Amino acid sequence: MLRDHKERQDICHSWQPQFIRDNFLLIGYHALRGVVTSGKGITVCIVGQPAADFKPSFHLWQFRTQFIAAEFAAPYLLEMGISSRQIPSLMQAIANYDAQQEIILAMNIDQHIEIYCLQNLKISPSECYKQVCDRWDEFMPTGSPPESSHRFIRT
Template identity: 40%
Template sequence: MKLKDSDWQGNFGYWQKSFIHANLMMIGYSAWQGFLQHGRGVIVCDIDRSAIAPNNTGLEVTQFKSQFIAEQELISSIQAFSLDQELIAVLVQAVGNYAPDKEIVLLMKMEHHLEINLFQNLKIFPPDCYAQVSRRWEEFQPCLETYTK
């Protein structure tokens, strides 16, 4: 679900695609790690504004913060994001129905802009992302900073 008329539409219309492509392994890793620890949930990526800067070619590593919000904590945790009730309902339904071993629910946040995605038909599944990142941690670690509530 894309937001209308926002900064997110910069960089030729959709910079998020290249961000997701560059960081899918870490997003999948975080999704599977969160599922193993807490059950179903959503990955929240808090992305710095520099990710959408016109001079960002997408080749640089874009640091971001990642948090897994478990399904049982979802409504209370996302109230701080000021989502309208319709989007909250969509997010709750997506988290309640996705297949954690094959799909990812992702909420991307940049300042007050939000985008919710449900990734299906992935080329690499979250358990595989987790295994690969775990084996090659030094290669992936610089791009991710996890945070807690």
């Protein structure tokens, strides 16, 4: 049993960078959309359990993204198992990050959560939003793109 847990830990510590690279435009899209509608907060990716033959570089990710506004972040993080001692520093990071150039990201797989502050981005959240809207069919095949009058970034 311990070995299985260790193997799961190895997977959990190796998949995040690849996931972020593979899905960065969507992460940035949801981050900007959340900030514009709710203010600062944390972008959460709830990732489906990988199969036993999981290989990060060839994996098609099943995930759901949501944005948790700052006012709801502490209860959410506590519910996900983050220590109450860590909450004040995480809330300070959420309050102080530059939403135009940075993303606070929580990765959640099988109730295991890790938090990242993505900084020095080559593509800003607003550019991610614009690219996803412009290439909607590549990202969101079930649904309509925002009407240009409802877009947060004017093109």
